Amino acid sequence: MPFTNNRAFKRNPRMLAHAKDMHYFTPEGRAILDGTAGLWCSNAGHCRDKIVEAIRAEAAQLDFAPTFNVGHPRAFELATRLAAKFPDGMDKVFFANSGSEAVDSALKIALAYHRARGEGTRTRLIGRQRAYHGVGFGGLSVGGIASNRSAFVQLPGVDHLSHTLNIAESAFTRGQPAWGAHLAQELEGLVQLHGAENIAAVIVEPMAGSTGVIVPPVGYLSALREITRRHGILLIFDEVITAFGRLGAATASERLGVTPDLITVAKGLTNAAVPMGAVVSASWIYDTILGAAGDGIEFFHGYTYSAHPLAVAASLATLSVYEEEALFERAAGLEGHWEKAVHSLKGLPAVIDIRNLGLVAGIELESRPGAPGARATEVFHKCFDNGLLVRVTGDIIALSPPLIVSAAQIDEIVEKLATVLKSIA
Numbered sequence: 001m002p003f004t005n006n007r008a009f010k011r012n013p014r015m016l017a018h019a020k021d022m023h024y025f026t027p028e029g030r031a032i033l034d035g036t037a038g039l040w041c042s043n044a045g046h047c048r049d050k051i052v053e054a055i056r057a058e059a060a061q062l063d064f065a066p067t068f069n070v071g072h073p074r075a076f077e078l079a080t081r082l083a084a085k086f087p088d089g090m091d092k093v094f095f096a097n098s099g100s101e102a103v104d105s106a107l108k109i110a111l112a113y114h115r116a117r118g119e120g121t122r123t124r125l126i127g128r129q130r131a132y133h134g135v136g137f138g139g140l141s142v143g144g145i146a147s148n149r150s151a152f153v154q155l156p157g158v159d160h161l162s163h164t165l166n167i168a169e170s171a172f173t174r175g176q177p178a179w180g181a182h183l184a185q186e187l188e189g190l191v192q193l194h195g196a197e198n199i200a201a202v203i204v205e206p207m208a209g210s211t212g213v214i215v216p217p218v219g220y221l222s223a224l225r226e227i228t229r230r231h232g233i234l235l236i237f238d239e240v241i242t243a244f245g246r247l248g249a250a251t252a253s254e255r256l257g258v259t260p261d262l263i264t265v266a267k268g269l270t271n272a273a274v275p276m277g278a279v280v281s282a283s284w285i286y287d288t289i290l291g292a293a294g295d296g297i298e299f300f301h302g303y304t305y306s307a308h309p310l311a312v313a314a315s316l317a318t319l320s321v322y323e324e325e326a327l328f329e330r331a332a333g334l335e336g337h338w339e340k341a342v343h344s345l346k347g348l349p350a351v352i353d354i355r356n357l358g359l360v361a362g363i364e365l366e367s368r369p370g371a372p373g374a375r376a377t378e379v380f381h382k383c384f385d386n387g388l389l390v391r392v393t394g395d396i397i398a399l400s401p402p403l404i405v406s407a408a409q410i411d412e413i414v415e416k417l418a419t420v421l422k423s424i425a
């Protein structure tokens, strides 16, 4: 099982048999309120009729179509609809099947772009500590989680910026912390060290999710944008978690007012009903790669299942649900209630920080001496037993409910979590 204590799971399995809207149900029929949109991905809630029907219909009409040298119309329709939701000028879409594949595709696009411009020395990649960019060799190399990296070989020529979490400076900040923008200047140091002519791209999650909800300090992302632009370095936002309404807008880029050159997405792209990832690119990157190629294939990369018809159908229906129900606006409208509710957990045993942005919250617990992660794991188990799905990473509890969550369900999530936190030593 992925990222799981397999032996513990076998001793005490937790099974999910079906789902509807805000709830999972165990095989015994016990309802579990979904505080995590599955895995940050079912933004419109579960088993939505429109999406189910679209997948069903497409399975009967076009079960599969290769996208090497042939195409299918709905893939282009989806690319066009996506482009309209992303920042101006980000009009080209490359389809993959997961966040990890989207990240590796984006890194390759960055390298291909520089090579196409005759700057093939630009091969270095810069990530950030505590970043999660999936599990491909590219993603784990630019990622910043020791346990994901240390057992494996990594790409050469990768550096990491410092992460921006500082509990001593910013504990219990509501929204973006004031402290930390200066950390973007580390990029200048790396440019001095290696020379801009050797650096291809910087990749960051605009808000880091998987490593425990690290909200970008005010001014940090715009500083990264300014430095990358000045040195001809591409800026990639990994929006696998943050796109599709999670922060109350189509993208974190829109919410935070900083436009990168490439954006990776997955998860909410199809409401997670069928696996799909994508890279959304500035048109000039696409034009440069195509313009420099001779006659023939311009970009030697792709997946059998790129733009798989079922994923495309699921995504088109998902975008319609987001639009018809104005779910991104809904998330924005709920943010104030959400923030107040999650910050009411301040003062409960072992809670040392609470962070939030959009419909996301991270509640950090003090680790037990010699047993990092044990306290939050216990919270996870007890929440599950009490009918609430949360996500834990280290000793941080991450919450990210579907955007259809009601104010009453937000209160229910927080009450259930409070009850569990009070019961834990």
Ligand SMILES: Cc1ncc(COP(=O)(O)O)c(C=O)c1O
Pocket (backbone or CB within 6 Å): 097, 098, 099, 100, 101, 103, 132, 133, 134, 135, 205, 209, 210, 238, 239, 240, 241, 266, 267
């Ligand atoms: C920011 C980010 N990038 C990439 C990934 C990897 O996505 P996947 O698990 O679909 O490969 C994730 C998954 O959580 C993520 O949060």
